[in-house]
Amino acid sequence: MKLIVGLGNPGSDYVDTRHNIGFxxxxxxxxxxxxxxxxETGTDSxxxxxxxxxxxxxxxxxxxxxxxxxxxxxxxxxxxxxAPQELLVVCDHLDLxxxxxxxxxxxxxxxxxxxxxxxxxxxxxxxGRLRIGVGRPPExxxxxxxxxxxxxxxxxxxxxxxIKSAAACSESWVVEGISKTxxxxxxxxxxx
Numbered sequence: 001m002k003l004i005v006g007l008g009n010p011g012s013d014y015v016d017t018r019h020n021i022g023f024x025x026x027x028x029x030x031x032x033x034x035x036x037x038x039x040e041t042g043t044d045s046x047x048x049x050x051x052x053x054x055x056x057x058x059x060x061x062x063x064x065x066x067x068x069x070x071x072x073x074x075x076x077x078x079x080x081x082x083a084p085q086e087l088l089v090v091c092d093h094l095d096l097x098x099x100x101x102x103x104x105x106x107x108x109x110x111x112x113x114x115x116x117x118x119x120x121x122x123x124x125x126x127x128g129r130l131r132i133g134v135g136r137p138p139e140x141x142x143x144x145x146x147x148x149x150x151x152x153x154x155x156x157x158x159x160x161x162x163i164k165s166a167a168a169c170s171e172s173w174v175v176e177g178i179s180k181t182x183x184x185x186x187x188x189x190x191x192x
Contacts, residue, residue, distance in 0.1 A: 001056045002174055003082045004029070005045075005073055007091040007114040009148075010063045018134040019066060019147040022090040022114075024159075025132070025166040026059050032167065037061060043079055044072040053175040058082075069114040070121030077122065087127040088173050089118060090166065094143055096133025098155055099162040101169060101185055103130050105178045128178055132166050 006026030007019075014020050026048075030037060033050035037059070040047040048059040058080050062072035077087065085105070091114055096102060106126045109116035119125050135155075137146030151159055165185070172181040 002086045003058045004088045005060045009065050016150045017148050018092050021092045021132050024163050025090045028163050028167045043075040052171050055174050067113045070117035073118045074121045084124050084126040090130045092134045093131035098133050098135040100133040103182045
């Protein structure tokens with residue numbers, strides 16, 4: 001079994017914000033595999049269960065806020081008996097241009113508060129993370145406010161393809177493994 005966690009903030013105020021691109025990708029995956037999210041007892045998350053290839057996969061949307069994602073992920077990992085290498089976290093990333101993806105098998109948080117929370121609570125950096133570029137804020141705009149804003153008109157024209165590519169990358173991680181998936185999806189400018 002594998003666990004894919006999309007990071008974001010719960011609530012209607014945050015639905016289409018840059019910070020919630022992880023939620024968008026997971027919802028697209030659930031829809032593609034004809035599943036829907038339901039609150040799962042004891043995990044502080046909404047969960048959808050799917051099969052990707054031959055693998056059973058738990059898709060999860062933590063209902064804690066971004067900066068407290070670690071507590072929900074720890075509960076999911078315990079409940080579903082997930083090893084670090086069977087966990088993929090999908091999140092936004094400011095230091096990648098809009099739509100660019102970077103998959104890694106482990107590493108630091110890169111300043112992302114959600115990843116920071118997960119690393120701190122799990123006491124482990126050895127889980128996969130798929131970072132999706134949302135670009136840097138314009139000069140003079142605060143990063144914390146920028147990620148809580150909706151995508152602009154130009155970005156929205158490409159957003160569907162970016163989400164589709166990130167969902168395909170997540171599926172490839174399940175079926176092909178991380179090394180092969182990194183070789184395919186980490187190429188500069190790869191969005192689909």
